[in-house]
Amino acid sequence: MKIVAFFNLIRWKNLLLIALMQFLIKFYFLTDFSLQTTLSNSLFYLLVFTTVCITASGYIINDIIDLKVDLINKPKKVIIDTKISIISAKKIYLLFIIIGNLVGIYMSTKIDKPIYSLYFIGITLILYLYSKLLKGKVLIGNVVVSLLLSFSILIFLIFDVPVRMSLVQWNLYQKVELVIIGYAVCAFLLSFIREIIKDIEDIDGDYNEGLKTFPIVFGRKLTKNLAITISFLVILFFIFIIFNLLKIESFAFIYIFILLFLPLLYFIYKLWFSKTKKNYSFLSKLLKIIILLGVISIPIISKYLKHAFE
8 A cells, every 4th residue: 555655645647747748759859850869868768767756756745745734625635644654755755856866967967068957956946945935825836836847848958959960950950849849838838727726626725724825815716717818828829730830631630629629628618617626626637638638649740740841
């Protein structure tokens, strides 16, 4: 049971999603386009490992600091002090940040950019500050979490830059770079929506602990309207992609329309009528599925763009 509790503590499903996203970007948007970039496969695996370790440490410290809040918001899902002791959780947290940062420092040194190790140290510090100070601030905590998710995509534009490219390859890389940035923007917006939905879901426990989340300060109705407005921005982004980048007869168009566009419309519809904690919990899970479907779209979009860029 402790093994199960450990994997639940580090949110193994979320870690798999991040790792999958990084693998697909590397091998479908960089390698598959025959772009020669800085990271070898072995160094790329270290980048994924470092990302997973530091992200896992963030989940652990958040559960440790939020123990009282979680006992109110989700008592049946609490792991700290029920299945894993606080002392053990702190030891696991330290182990993850030490291993994650050491591997990050090693990888940065191997590409002759030791200063890049500050990115990993900085993210570790931000995750701690988020759990300790920023989470209960209006929108600040939501923005931080969403930025960190999008950074797990943008990190390729820092660590895996082109080397020895012809002008044609460089032009191709710039186009691929824009696509990667597009995915990062979508990841940020969808994550931000999910974070404020979770704040509505957890409003009772957060209020009892004196936190100042958006729904506590401005109310559920305004928070819902904010989530709906941002959702429409994402839909407009999908419409732009559909009508400006993809041909209507392409499979990529069908995928985005059916598995991303329509589910997001359904999300807005359900959010408009949501009132209970159960409703918001469903919407949070639905958004996670939409994010997963967005990640899975990478090979499909890559295949289409490869023909379009030729």
